[in-house]
Amino acid sequence: MKTEKKSKKGSAEKIVSSAHLAKEGPAELSEFEYGLILAHNAFSRWTQRCMGAAGQVDLGALDVLVLHSVRHREREKQASDICFVLGIEDTHLVIYSLKKMERLKLVRRSKRGKETFWNITNVGTKACDGYSAVRQACLSGVLQSLNLGDSDLAEMAKMLRALSGLYDQGARAATSL
Secondary structure, eight states: OBOOOBOTTSOBOOOBSOHHHHHHSOHHHHHHHHHHHHHHHHHHHHHHHHHHHTTOTTOOHHHHHHHHHHHGGGOOBOHHHHHHHHTOSOHHHHHHHHHHHHHTTSEEEEEETTEEEEEEOHHHHHHHHHHHHHHHHHHHHHHHHTTOOHHHHHHHHHHHHHHHHHHHHHHHHHHTO
């Protein structure tokens, strides 16, 4: 990892994870990507530990995201819908997660013809509510101390969604090379 220090010109070098990538393109892009790496890993750790504090210690980060997605709007979901909403290409990862949570009695499946649908159980709802309580206790005060209002968070969310589109387009372009 490259650390920030003054260069010969007096400007600060960027903090990046891979200096060779910063040399080939805008250093700001590499700096942004390093921020994404840190944010992704921190968020994954957070989701797992938050759910652990809520009483479900056997769930990984993806499991937690899938569980909340199953509960979203209290409507049954198909695995393909969950994958689409979460931007996950590997359907088998979501199906594995759903089956794991079914064994833990957090979700249940129902079949209609060949289609499989997933619903939250009372145990799953309780786990999501516990997660919400821990989230509120651990994060709301920190957000307030950063002076981030709802509109600031909404703008950051819009920017992240737009940038995810940039990387999706890049992935499509790279596939065609």
